Amino acid sequence: MQGPYSVTERLKPTSAHMLRATDLLKSGSLVAFPTETVYGLGADARNGRAVAEIYAAKGRPSFNPLIVHVANSDAAQIYGVWNETAQRLADTFWPGPLSMVLPLRADAGLSELVTAGLNSVALRVPAGKVAQELMQRFEGPIAAPSANPSGRISPTTAAHVLAGLDGKISAVLDGGACSVGLESTIIGLTGAPTLLRAGGVAREDIEHVLGTSLKSAQSGEITAPGQIASHYAPKARVRLNASRWELGEKTLGFGPMECDLNLSETGDLVEAAASLFGCLHKLDEMTGTQIAVAPIPKSGLGAAINDRLNRAAAPR
Ligand code: TXA
């Protein structure tokens, strides 16, 4: 179990400190770092526990999918299914404040918590010098939402990051103030090009490059800023807060108990968050029409886990 950290390391973009930041990321710790848009709260996007720690540190009440940061468009193609539109946008806007949502490659190897169980992934190549150097050194995908507690203003300096997250993350890399100061524009490319979030690149500039107008996200497709509704839902019915299993149910436990799959035998909420989407997928592949889930505490990451389970159980 990581954190809460008593001390958040203050790092500067020197060689020695960049190495330290890279090592922390490799060991599954959280490092806030500057991009040209806002400071991101970075974790290894392949490490489910590390990604779960992002939600814990931010106190996020639900699991929104996160943007995966990579060094260049070659690296982006390891995770997303590439197409001509993506190539054109990458040629023009990367590195820069544009994120693209692409179909997730089957062999991407990302934590399911990063994509919130969706079969798509948001990818971005940030332009900031420090972000670029960090990604060159890390040589892997970095999941990074803005480095602020949930519901608070996005940070554009290291001091902003510390004001919200001091003691809750391993380190902050201080690269000065962000030049754009506004999150990236998000374009959905799983169908017709769609503007999912306005941001650092103007809609008109993207439309100019593509030679067509962008669709606007359907109301209902995005339920709140940055929050999408179309999360993966299991095919089976879902029964929550089960105090005992019924005959024929596929069972998802928490804490020491008999069950088909267990979110965390030791009752660790970080481990439970990291395994949630994978467990739901596995249960859906097993025969049976109903999934029963043991009660999950509502504190800490339990709030987001319960939020996700409530959506999975909602009538549809
Ligand atoms: O400028 C930025 O984009 C900053 C800096 C740190 O790079 N990052 C940022 O990340 O804002 P984040 O993780 O907070 O943005 C997540 C949003 C989600 O709430 C959702 O709107 C969208 O990106 N998103 C991520 N994955 C998606 C997906 N597969 N489908 C649709 N939307 C997705």
Ligand code: MG
């Ligand atoms: Mg944010």
